[in-house]
Amino acid sequence: MKISTIRELLDAQVICCEDGLARHVYSACGSDMMSDVLAYVKDQAVLLTGLVNSQVIRTAEMMDMNCIVFVRSKMPTPEMTELAKESGIVLLATKKRMYEACGILYSNGLVGNRVKNG
Amino acid sequence: MAEALNFHFIVDGEDFTSAGQASVQVKKNLRQLGLPSEIIRRVSIAMYEGEINMVIHAGGGTADVNVTEDYVEILLKDNGPGIKDVEQAMQEGFSTATDSIRSLGFGAGMGLPNMKRYTDFMKIDSVLGKGTDITMRVNIE
Numbered sequence: 001m002k003i004s005t006i007r008e009l010l011d012a013q014v015i016c017c018e019d020g021l022a023r024h025v026y027s028a029c030g031s032d033m034m035s036d037v038l039a040y041v042k043d044q045a046v047l048l049t050g051l052v053n054s055q056v057i058r059t060a061e062m063m064d065m066n067c068i069v070f071v072r073s074k075m076p077t078p079e080m081t082e083l084a085k086e087s088g089i090v091l092l093a094t095k096k097r098m099y100e101a102c103g104i105l106y107s108n109g110l111v112g113n114r115v116k117n118g
Numbered sequence: 119m120a121e122a123l124n125f126h127f128i129v130d131g132e133d134f135t136s137a138g139q140a141s142v143q144v145k146k147n148l149r150q151l152g153l154p155s156e157i158i159r160r161v162s163i164a165m166y167e168g169e170i171n172m173v174i175h176a177g178g179g180t181a182d183v184n185v186t187e188d189y190v191e192i193l194l195k196d197n198g199p200g201i202k203d204v205e206q207a208m209q210e211g212f213s214t215a216t217d218s219i220r221s222l223g224f225g226a227g228m229g230l231p232n233m234k235r236y237t238d239f240m241k242i243d244s245v246l247g248k249g250t251d252i253t254m255r256v257n258i259e
């Protein structure tokens with residue numbers, strides 16, 4: 001799924017790295033606990049979270065994730081946005097809550113921790 | 119690569135916001151060395167979990183990374199409280215983290231299991247009241 005499609009489906013605001021919107025993600029992970037996210041390996045995944053601190057960006061960076069969606073109207077700090085820009089991670093913010101945001105992406109074909117066609 | 123390469127870091131235990139910077143730097147260094155991205159990811163995740171643990175549980179410490187022809191080795195040392203029961207600490211979901219740590223997004227009890235999962239070798243030497251030394255290795259190939 002294209003990151004621009006995620007933006008549309010979640011009616012999200014783009015906070016940084018707009019030029020990454022054309023990139024694709026193939027899976028998603030929703031959590032406020034960073035070690036739960038780190039337990040899950042997938043290339044090109046999107047992270048949905050309600051947690052706001054710089055470790056969210058570092059976690060995504062360690063996992064080679066290229067997009068983070070902040071749910072329930074949470075906004076990253078300027079320091080977080082700077083860190084995301086350094087790594088080219090697209091930051092999106094949506095008013096939707098975690099459950100709804102994950103459900104919308106899932107029902108539109110973005111799977112969780114599962115290999116497609118296998 | 120004829121000689122081993124070493125990187126040394128001091129992990130500041132007072133500053134949660136900057137925790138993880140050493141791992142970010144190691145990731146950059148390993149990319150410059152041209153290691154496969156899967157190896158780099160495993161090293162960075164394991165080191166990041168260890169680095170965060172040193173900050174939230176042990177008041178900081180040091181991290182050393184050695185890159186040899188055969189493996190990447192991560193050595194973490196702290197002078198924190200030590201781990202009472204290592205076997206228990208290795209269980210998924212076991213955590214002594216407080217609510218304030220949980221509100222920062224840590225304390226799921228997944229860090230040590232993740233370190234084990236992503237590395238080929240892991241050894242914990244911990245002495246109560248003295249500190250904890252962790253050695254991890256990720257084989258190249």
Ligand SMILES: Nc1ncnc2c1ncn2[C@@H]1O[C@H](COP(=O)(O)OP(=O)(O)OP(=O)(O)O)[C@@H](O)[C@H]1O
Binds near residue numbers: 171175208224
């Ligand atoms: N360096 C350390 N010094 C002292 N105690 C530690 C250290 N690392 C881990 N521990 C202890 O082992 C427990 C389990 O560690 P682990 O990393 O698996 O989980 P956590 O840090 O509590 O949560 P998470 O890693 O999921 O955020 C910790 O709660 C803590 O009690």
Ligand SMILES: [Mg+2]
Binds near residue numbers: 035167170224229230
């Ligand atoms: Mg931990």
